[in-house]
Amino acid sequence: MDKLYPPIYYSDYLQLSKLLSSQKPKSNEYGKPAHDEMLFIVVHQVYELWFKLILHELDLVLKMFREEVIDEKNIGVAVAKIQRITEIEKILIDQLRVLETMTPLDFLDFRDFLFPASGFQSYQFRLIENKVGLKSENRIQYSNADYFNTLSLEHRKLILESMENLSLFELVEKWLERTPFLNFEDFNFWDVYKTTVEQMLDGERQVILENKTFSEEKMENQLRQNAVTKEHFEALFNEDKYNELKRKGVSRLSMKATLAALFINLYRDEPILHMPFMLLNTILEMDELFTTWRYRHVLMVHRMIGSKLGTGGSSGHAYLMQTVEKHRVFIDLFNLSTYFVSRSTLPELPYKLKKELGFYYSSQL
Numbered sequence: 001m002d003k004l005y006p007p008i009y010y011s012d013y014l015q016l017s018k019l020l021s022s023q024k025p026k027s028n029e030y031g032k033p034a035h036d037e038m039l040f041i042v043v044h045q046v047y048e049l050w051f052k053l054i055l056h057e058l059d060l061v062l063k064m065f066r067e068e069v070i071d072e073k074n075i076g077v078a079v080a081k082i083q084r085i086t087e088i089e090k091i092l093i094d095q096l097r098v099l100e101t102m103t104p105l106d107f108l109d110f111r112d113f114l115f116p117a118s119g120f121q122s123y124q125f126r127l128i129e130n131k132v133g134l135k136s137e138n139r140i141q142y143s144n145a146d147y148f149n150t151l152s153l154e155h156r157k158l159i160l161e162s163m164e165n166l167s168l169f170e171l172v173e174k175w176l177e178r179t180p181f182l183n184f185e186d187f188n189f190w191d192v193y194k195t196t197v198e199q200m201l202d203g204e205r206q207v208i209l210e211n212k213t214f215s216e217e218k219m220e221n222q223l224r225q226n227a228v229t230k231e232h233f234e235a236l237f238n239e240d241k242y243n244e245l246k247r248k249g250v251s252r253l254s255m256k257a258t259l260a261a262l263f264i265n266l267y268r269d270e271p272i273l274h275m276p277f278m279l280l281n282t283i284l285e286m287d288e289l290f291t292t293w294r295y296r297h298v299l300m301v302h303r304m305i306g307s308k309l310g311t312g313g314s315s316g317h318a319y320l321m322q323t324v325e326k327h328r329v330f331i332d333l334f335n336l337s338t339y340f341v342s343r344s345t346l347p348e349l350p351y352k353l354k355k356e357l358g359f360y361y362s363s364q365l
């Protein structure tokens with residue numbers, strides 16, 4: 001060892017005296033001790049510690065993606081850090097079970113002491129949402145109340161900062177737009193691919209038409225859905241139509257970024273696209289797990305308070321249920337699967353392009 005560092009005591013290193021004296025049940029203070037309030041406090045504190053770590057990981061990924069040119073090595077690092085976030089999210093979901101060992105009646109023993117505090121005011125949760133890319137205009141509002149107005153001035157400052165900087169969504173969009181693999185020179189990949197997808201959608205239409213078990217109404221619905229999918233797919237190649245979808249909120253990613261993401265997904269087996277695919281896939285996983293947490297939390301809330309208003313003043317269960325679908329961020333990555341075709345029908349890439357996408361020492365090329 002180059003240098004001797006002073007010995008440190010475990011408890012001091014972890015600042016346990018501060019940490020373990022930070023649980024102050026209100027029910028004790030008011031002379032009406034409620035045993036389960038300790039559980040309630042500890043579980044929330046553990047959540048906030050995990051949120052802190054998620055932000056720590058997310059900030060590193062954002063920093064790497066803010067660079068003009070992203071070092072290829074950093075894509076692997078980003079994947080590893082986002083995978084760490086997904087593992088934490090799994091714990092966040094599971095952890096609700098510990099809280100659910102408290103019954104609604106036990107909760108009522110101290111709930112009245114908490115107004116108007118609520119997880120709604122978790123500024124770290126809002127920072128995560130903003131940094132991942134949830135836009136203010138896409139947030140569900142309740143009673144015209146914005147979460148921002150419920151926060152302290154110190155926390156509002158942090159929130160404003162998080163909104164001024166580019167989010168993970170925006171940075172990944174820019175990165176996708178810079179993908180170099182979309183120049184196919186004389187090979188018109190998208191024409192070949194378009195025909196393949198159109199054939200797939202026509203095939204689906206035929207299956208619907210031949211389904212004798214469908215009522216007239218169901219058949220009509222299915223055919224309409226098939227036509228909408230076709231229209232959306234065509235929009236991927238028409239700037240005006242695509243921008244119309246963006247205006248309507250059907251798509252959020254730019255057309256160029258969407259095509260890049262589609263290409264990466266379709267040709268993910270090519271060595272050079274493997275890491276970009278992993279990145280998109282882990283981001284999708286992260287988004288899905290946040291949605292799962294929201295849904296799991298709302299089920300717990302329903303069980304605990306039924307249809308009572310939340311301590312933060314929202315309609316409680318009803319408000320939260322709406323956020324489950326509306327607060328998804330990377331929905332475009334999920335929608336891409338609509339246009340996937342099986343490997344056997346994928347257009348074969350020209351030799352030169354395949355060579356560019358492979359490692360030079362590949363034995364097949």
Ligand code: HEM
Nearest residue numbers: 044047118119120122125301304310311312313314316323
């Ligand atoms: C007995 C347990 C819990 C109940 C009854 C409950 C209830 C609620 C309710 C009703 C809301 C809507 C806002 C309001 O009007 O208050 C809410 C929001 C929220 N809660 Fe909980 N909660 C519980 C536990 C937790 C835990 C353990 C966490 C972890 C940090 C948490 C985090 C949040 C967050 C982040 C929001 C904001 C969600 C959003 O606006 O999208 N909650 N909670």
